[in-house]
Amino acid sequence: METADLYRGFILILTFLFYTAYHLSRKPISIVKSELHRNCSNVIQPKDINITNNVTWCDWPPFDQDNYQTLFGVLDNCFLVAYAIGMFFSGIFGERLPLRYYLSIGMLMSGLFTCLFGLGFYWNIHSLGYYAFVQVMNGLVQTTGWPAVVACVGNWFGKGKRGFIMGVWNSHTSVGNILGSLIAGVFVSTAWGLSFIVPGIIIACTGILCFFFLVEKPEDVNCSSPQHHSGQERSQEGGETAPLLRDSSIVHPSINGAVSTEPDVIVEEHSEAISFLGALRIPGVVEFSLCLLFAKLVSYTFLYWLPLYISNVAHFEAKEAGDMSTLFDVGGILGGILAGLVSDYTGGRASTCCVMLVVAAPMLFLYNNIGQRSLGTTIGMLLLCGALVNGPYALITTAVSADLGTHESLKGNARALSTVTAIIDGTGSIGAALGPLLAGVISPTGWNNVFYMLISADVLACLFLSRLVYKEAQRWCGCGPRARGFNEL
DSSP states (O other), X not given: OOHHHHHHHHHXXXXXXXXXXHHHHHSHHHHHHHHHSOOGGGSOOOTTSOOSOTTTTTSOTTTTSTTHHHHHHHHHHHHHHHHHHHHHXXXXXXXXXXXXXXXXXXXXXXXXXXXXXXXXXXXXXXXXXXXXXXXXXXXXXXXXXXHHHHHHHHHHOOSOOOHHHHHHHTTHHHHHHHHHHHHHHHHTTTOTTHHHXXXXXXXXXXXXXXXXXXXXXXXXXXXXXXXXXXXXXXXXXXXXXXXXXXXXXXXXXXXXXXXXEOGGGOOOOOOSOOOHHHHHTSTTHHHHHHHHHHHHHHHHHHHHHHHHHHHHHHOOOHHHHHHHHHHHHHHHHHHHHHHXXXXXXXXXXXXXXXXXXXXXXXXXXXXXXXXXXXXXXXXHHHHHHHHHHHHHHHXXXXXXXXXXXXXXXXXXXXXXXXXXXXXXXXXXXXXXXXXXXXXXXXXXXXXXXXXXXXXXXHHHHHHHTHHHHHHHHHHHTTOSOOOBSBOOO
């Protein structure tokens, strides 16, 4: 195996660990919510404590009030609004700053603010303003992760990283959620501060790992950089379609199996980063961004509210509810891989997302109505809903973003990938901020209304893809232009 291949595998594992740590540090708050506000009448009262309110004596002020769900929504929204705003700028910085320093500082700062939230337990802090400030700062520094990780992978992998491979790699999101839930669940019932401090230490350690071991570009270790081509992708006979970064020359196999390049077809690669408006003009960016807005609204509502929903409706303890919620993320891993496989086979990224979103809507309705009837039903519905909700989300943020970031209209400008990724994920993050906020406002009126909101968001996500689905259907019927790599959008 060549040295470059070893480095590519190493970088793929490193970036997987990095973004796993990012999501691992976001998850604890959803687990701790059910501990910050409990039904204290069911909790054994210590004899050495003078209890004046039998209902709220075990809660953590200020979340012992009747509007505690709204306060939880405020905390979620502080993080997610800051994340959404910061994401639009993070892609720009990710293209212009050294990725190793950018990621390292981002993870160290994320660890700091995650720990500060947990230290509120030991410092006996009961100010909503303190926790809101920590969430805002954590949301801003967490934006360093995704564009930088995608840009780093783009530097090393120049061709043929299609839906299946990226679906597997993107499982870091669900793996991070699962690990975050399990780690937070260990401490939530005894000292909930550790539910934040331990994940904070973990992501800080990965930041140190990044500083010492991340190799940003192949040139830094005397490896050849991936080739970027400007025009025609490699033919279907060669088995390579939809490259992550385009080759700068047409490559032909020689008789002895080596490759040769034709200098007369080399197209100069753009050295300037693409502008924000230039990225928006890429066909398909707006449609997929708006679709992700509503798809991520659904996904992040589950991310932040599912443990509390399970605790309230199924009457699980905080740790048990957290452990049960990981099944949603297990389904998300399977859904992301399935979405990648299907979209590779059919060539229809938009159609794959649309079908999964259409099926997800009635499944969400069924989960809310019959999902808690038995343990087996709960497990099955969580896995199914997780696959259908997170499958499109995973496909859009990875394979679709890579396809659009290397669209033929860019003429070989590989540096557009970070900006395009940031625009798509940043728009999705607006939905990620709206979902938990709306859930906090709506949930006091009943969980049924929360699920009606989620179903409506799924339907809207489908509508924004309707034009692209129509074009893909035309191509399949032979009525439209044949796609080259990614569908003609």
